[in-house]
Amino acid sequence: MSAKILVIHGPNMDTLGTREPEIYGTETLDDINSRIREKAGELNVAAEFFQSNHEGAIIDRISSSDAGTIIINPAGLTHTSISLLDALKAFRGRVIEVHMSNILGRDEARRRSVTAPAAEGVICGFGSKSYIMALEAAAGE
Helix, strand or coil, rough: CCCEEEEECCCCCCCCCCCCHHHHHHCCHHHHHHHHHHHHHHHEEEEEEEEECCCHHHHHHHHHCCCCCEEEEEEEHHHHHHHHHHHHCCCCCEEEEECCCHHHHCCCCCCCCHHHHHCCEECCCCCCCHHHHHHHHHHCC
């Protein structure tokens, strides 16, 4: 494996599959991680996964990461967390932000990402394929 990629799932992502399936679909987080792991193998990169419902735990994981790239779905923290923004800015590698839904088409409170300025790019609106697209970008595909 040539590159190490840390995939971070933010708060409530552990409820995928049952939470608002009309927005997020019916895939579980395990389903999504399996798809990412399979694609990572095809791209010859190592994918590591982390999910937490706690902002501080996510920040701690970012600061301790030795990955070259972080793919992050900050979930609800996208719209509120300056602390997460600061942690992502301090990360020495690449950052790609992903969202399953099109946050720009959601309610007013969800249209702004305070974390996006730390990202090289943002991919949103393609369901779980947003993660695959980010993985391909991280691997140089």
